[in-house]
Amino acid sequence: MSVRVRRxxxxxxxxxxxRVLVDRLWPRGVSKEDAHVDEWPKGLTPSNELRRWFHDGGSYEEFTSRYEAELAAPEAAALLDGLRRTARTGRVTLLTSSRNPDGSHASVLARLLATP
Known part of the structure; x- marks a missing residue:
């Protein structure tokens, strides 16, 4: 299984x-043709409320906990399982516009995808 995170x-x-876009909103300044996105599962992205809370100064540890709780919901869990199956057959690159991918929801997803 190979999962990586890139901007x-x-x-x-x-x-x-x-290539899987894991942001809820399409990134500014990137055309869909140039992005070469294969999947965009919006159901795996943090809720707008959680995203705003985190950007307003919420701690990464608490964000991770709340985000994992959101991912436990049936629809998100099914999408996560599907992406995990894809990752087992080859490389998956999680794409985000975050300036700090290692401290974002994309790194949480990457860790969960690596967990059986």
Missing amino acids: IYETPEPEDGV
């Missing part, structure tokens, strides 16, 4: 495998 503003690479 969507980086040039696509052949090693990306399946």
